[in-house]
Amino acid sequence: MSVATDAGPRRAEAFRVTRSRRNVAWTGIAALIVVVVLAMFPYIVYSGTTSILVQAFIVLTMASMWNLLAGYAGLVSVGQQAFVGLGAYFVLILAINGTSPFAALPVAAIGCGVVALPLWWLVSRLRSGYFAIATWVLAATIMLIIERFSSIGGGTGMPLPGFSGFDPTLLTAYTYWAGLAVTVLSLVAIYLLLRGRLGLVLTAIRDDEVAARSSGARVGLARMLVFLVAGAGCGAAGGVLAISQLQVQPSAVFSVQWTAEMAFATIIGGLGTIEGPIIGTAVYMVLQQTLASYNAWYLIILGLVAIAVALFARRGLWGLVDTRLHVRLFPVGYWVRLGGEHPGGVRTGPARPALARNRNRKPT
Amino acid sequence: MAWVNAIIQGVLTGGLYALFACGLSLMFGVMKVVNLAHGDLAVVAGYLAIFVITVIHVPVLWSFLVVVPVMAVIGYALQRTLIQRSLNRGVLTTLIVTFGLSIVIENALLQFFTANSRGIGAGLPLVQDSFSIGSQIQIAYLLVVIFAVAVVVLSGLQYFLSRSKYGRLIRATADDQEAVQLAGADYRHVFGIAAALAFGTVALGGIAYGMYSQLSPTTGTDTILLFAFAAVVIGGLGSLWGTLLGGVVLGVAQQIGAQINISYELLAGYLVFLAVLVFRPQGLTYRKAQS
Numbered sequence: 001m002s003v004a005t006d007a008g009p010r011r012a013e014a015f016r017v018t019r020s021r022r023n024v025a026w027t028g029i030a031a032l033i034v035v036v037v038l039a040m041f042p043y044i045v046y047s048g049t050t051s052i053l054v055q056a057f058i059v060l061t062m063a064s065m066w067n068l069l070a071g072y073a074g075l076v077s078v079g080q081q082a083f084v085g086l087g088a089y090f091v092l093i094l095a096i097n098g099t100s101p102f103a104a105l106p107v108a109a110i111g112c113g114v115v116a117l118p119l120w121w122l123v124s125r126l127r128s129g130y131f132a133i134a135t136w137v138l139a140a141t142i143m144l145i146i147e148r149f150s151s152i153g154g155g156t157g158m159p160l161p162g163f164s165g166f167d168p169t170l171l172t173a174y175t176y177w178a179g180l181a182v183t184v185l186s187l188v189a190i191y192l193l194l195r196g197r198l199g200l201v202l203t204a205i206r207d208d209e210v211a212a213r214s215s216g217a218r219v220g221l222a223r224m225l226v227f228l229v230a231g232a233g234c235g236a237a238g239g240v241l242a243i244s245q246l247q248v249q250p251s252a253v254f255s256v257q258w259t260a261e262m263a264f265a266t267i268i269g270g271l272g273t274i275e276g277p278i279i280g281t282a283v284y285m286v287l288q289q290t291l292a293s294y295n296a297w298y299l300i301i302l303g304l305v306a307i308a309v310a311l312f313a314r315r316g317l318w319g320l321v322d323t324r325l326h327v328r329l330f331p332v333g334y335w336v337r338l339g340g341e342h343p344g345g346v347r348t349g350p351a352r353p354a355l356a357r358n359r360n361r362k363p364t
Numbered sequence: 365m366a367w368v369n370a371i372i373q374g375v376l377t378g379g380l381y382a383l384f385a386c387g388l389s390l391m392f393g394v395m396k397v398v399n400l401a402h403g404d405l406a407v408v409a410g411y412l413a414i415f416v417i418t419v420i421h422v423p424v425l426w427s428f429l430v431v432v433p434v435m436a437v438i439g440y441a442l443q444r445t446l447i448q449r450s451l452n453r454g455v456l457t458t459l460i461v462t463f464g465l466s467i468v469i470e471n472a473l474l475q476f477f478t479a480n481s482r483g484i485g486a487g488l489p490l491v492q493d494s495f496s497i498g499s500q501i502q503i504a505y506l507l508v509v510i511f512a513v514a515v516v517v518l519s520g521l522q523y524f525l526s527r528s529k530y531g532r533l534i535r536a537t538a539d540d541q542e543a544v545q546l547a548g549a550d551y552r553h554v555f556g557i558a559a560a561l562a563f564g565t566v567a568l569g570g571i572a573y574g575m576y577s578q579l580s581p582t583t584g585t586d587t588i589l590l591f592a593f594a595a596v597v598i599g600g601l602g603s604l605w606g607t608l609l610g611g612v613v614l615g616v617a618q619q620i621g622a623q624i625n626i627s628y629e630l631l632a633g634y635l636v637f638l639a640v641l642v643f644r645p646q647g648l649t650y651r652k653a654q655s
Contacts, residue, residue, distance in 0.1 A: 070456065070460075074456060076456060076459040076460065076463075078400065078463055122638060122641055122642065123641075125641060125645040126597070126641075126645070128398070128455045128456075128459065129392065129396075129397070129398020129400075129455065129458070129459055130392075130398060130593070130596075130597065130601070132398065132400065132459055132463070133398065133400065133589065133590070133593040134593075134597070134641070136585075136589075136590060136593075137590050137593065137594060137634055137637060137638075138638075140586065140590060140630075140634065141631065141634040141635070141638065144630055144631040144634065145631065147627075148627075148631075256467075256585060257467075260463070260467045263460065263463065263464075264464070264467075267460055295474075295475060296471035296472075296474045296475045297471075297475065299467060299468075299471045300468050300471045300472055300475065303464045303465075303467045303468035303471070304464070304468055306460065306464045307446070307460075307461050307464040307465065307468070310450065310453075310457050310460045310461055310464070311446070311449050311450060311453070311457070311461065314453065314457070
C-alpha cells in the first residue's frame with residue numbers, strides 16, 4: 001500500500017523521512033491477496049464458516065469506527081448502537097419500498113452519516129464522560145422513537161423483505177460479499193483519512209489540544225468529521241447485520257452490547273492503531289465461538305480482559321507487536337531517520353494511542 | 365385532576381431520580397470521574413438487599429443499614445484500586461474501565477441471577493399502601509418516603525461538604541489535588557472517602573428502586589444510569605440542589621408523557637433532556653458566579 005517515501009535527491013542530507021521503519025510495500029500486496037482470497041471464500045468453504053465471517057466483518061467494521069472515535073479523536077461514545085440500529089432500519093425501510101437490501105447498504109451508510117450531523121450538534125455540547133452518556137441517551141431515544149412506528153414493525157420488529165427471489169446459497173454468498181465490501185471500504189477510508197490532513201490534525205489534538213487549537217487546527221471540525229464517518233461506518237455495519245439476520249428487531253439492533261463489543265475488540269487489539277481492531281476482532285471471534293454455549297460469559301471475560309488491557313497494557317496486543325518489531329501494516333505516521341541509518345527515531349503520526357496522552361499529567 | 369395527579373407523581377418520583385443522580389454528581393464533582401457503572405452498582409446494591417433480607421432475615425426496612433456500609437466499603441476499595449489507577453492514565457481510560465465494569469457486572473448478574481426481575485419488600489404496608497386526596501389523587505407512602513430520603517441525603521451531603529472539616533478537605537481536593545497533597549493530606553484517601561459517600565447514596569437509590577419497581581440486570585443501565593444522567597444534565601452539572609430539580613423535572617415530564625399515552629413515558633423524559641441540551645446546555649440552575 002505504501003512505499004517508503006525516500007527523499008530521493010536529498011539523500012545526501014543527514015536524515016530521511018519514511019512512513020515506516022521497515023519497508024512495508026509487501027503488506028500492501030499481502031493485504032490485496034488476503035482480500036482476494038477472502039472474496040473467493042463462498043466458493044471454497046461451507047456456509048457456516050462464511051456466516052461466522054460475516055459476524056467478524058460486522059464487528060471489525062464497528063471496531064474500526066470506534067477506534068477512529070476513541071483512539072484518534074478522543075471521543076468515547078457508548079451510543080454507537082444508535083447508528084447500528086439506524087443503519088438496519090434504513091435497509092428495512094428501503095426494502096419495504098421495494099429496493100434490494102443490498103442496494104440499500106450505501107444509502108444506509110450515507111443516511112447515517114447525515115443523521116450524525118444533528119446528533120453531533122446535540123452531544124458535542126458535553127465533554128468526555130458526559131458526552132459518553134449523552135450518546136447513550138440519544139441511542140435510547142432514537143430506539144423509543146422508532147418503536148412508535150408500527151409500519152416498520154413497532155416494538156417487536158419485522159422480517160426483512162426483498163429476499164423472495166434469492167436462492168439460499170446465493171443469498172449467503174451475497175451477504176458475505178456485502179460484509180466483506182463494507183469492511184474493506186471502511187478500512188481503506190479510515191487509512192486514507194488518517195494519512196491525510198485530518199490524521200495530522202488528530203495527532204496534534206491528541207498530543208496537545210490547546211496547542212493544536214492555537215496553531216489553527218480546527219479541532220471541532222476534525223472531531224465532527226470523525227463522528228460523521230463513524231456514524232456512516234456503523235450504519236453500514238448495521239445494514240449488513242439486518243441482511244445477515246434477515247430481520248430487524250429494535251431491542252436487538254439498538255443494544256448497547258454492540259458498543260461493548262466494538263469497544264472491547266478495539267481496546268484488546270490496541271487503541272489508536274488501524275491494526276488493533278483487526279487483531280481485537282480476531283480475539284473477540286475466538287472467544288465468542290469457544291464460549292458461545294456459556295451465554296453471557298464471553299462478554300464478561302472480554303470485559304475483564306479489556307479492563308486489564310486498558311490499565312496494564314494500554315497499547316493492546318498490537319502495541320506489544322509494534323514495540324518489538326516496529327512494524328506498521330498501515331503506516332499513517334512518519335519516521336525521521338538520521339543519516340538514513342539506524343533511527344534516532346522521532347516518530348510522529350497517530351500511531352501512539354490517545355490513552356498515553358495524559359500519562360504524566362495529574363488527573364483533571 | 366388527572367394532570368394534577370401526574371404532576372404530583374412526577375415530583376415525587378423526581379426524588380427517586382435525584383437519589384440516583386447525587387452519587388454520579390458527587391463523583392464527577394470531586395474526582396472528575398464519570399462512572400458508567402453507576403447504575404449497575406445500584407442494581408448490585410438492590411440484589412445485596414434482597415440477599416440480606418431473604419438469607420440473613422434482616423427486616424426489609426433496615427436492610428439499608430447493612431447494604432449502605434457494604435457498598436461504601438466497595439466504593440472505597442474500587443476507588444483506591446481500579447478507578448485511581450485509571451485516573452492516573454487519563455479520562456479516556458476511566459471511561460473505558462467503568463464502561464467495562466458496567467458490562468461485566470450486568471452480564472455477571474444475568475449469568476448468576478437470570479434475567480428475572482425481582483422487587484424488594486413486596487407486600488409490606490409501606491411499600492404497597494397509599495393514601496388518597498379527593499377521588500383522583502392517590503399517593504403511595506413509599507414515594508413520599510423516598511422523596512423525603514432524597515431531600516435528607518442531599519441536604520446532608522450539602523451540609524457535610526460546605527460546613528464540616530472533612531467536607532472542606534474534599535472540596536479542596538476537588539480544586540487542587542497537588543496543593544492538598546503538599547498540605548499533608550493524601551488525596552487518594554480523600555477520593556476514596558468521596559467514592560464511599562457516593563456509593564452509599566447509590567445503595568439507597570438501588571434499594572429504593574427495588575421497592576418502587578423491580579430490579580433486573582439491565583435496570584442499571586437502561587433506567588438508573590440514564591435517568592441519573594438526565595437529572596444531572598437538566599439540573600446543571602455539579603450542583604446538588606440542581607440535581608433534585610433535574611430529577612423533579614424529569615419525573616414530571618415522564619408522568620405527563622405517560623398521561624398522554626402510557627408508552628410516551630420514557631420518550632417524554634428524554635425529549636425534555638434533549639431540549640435542555642439544546643436550549644440551556646449549562647443546566648437549569650447554572651449561575652455564572654458559581655465555582
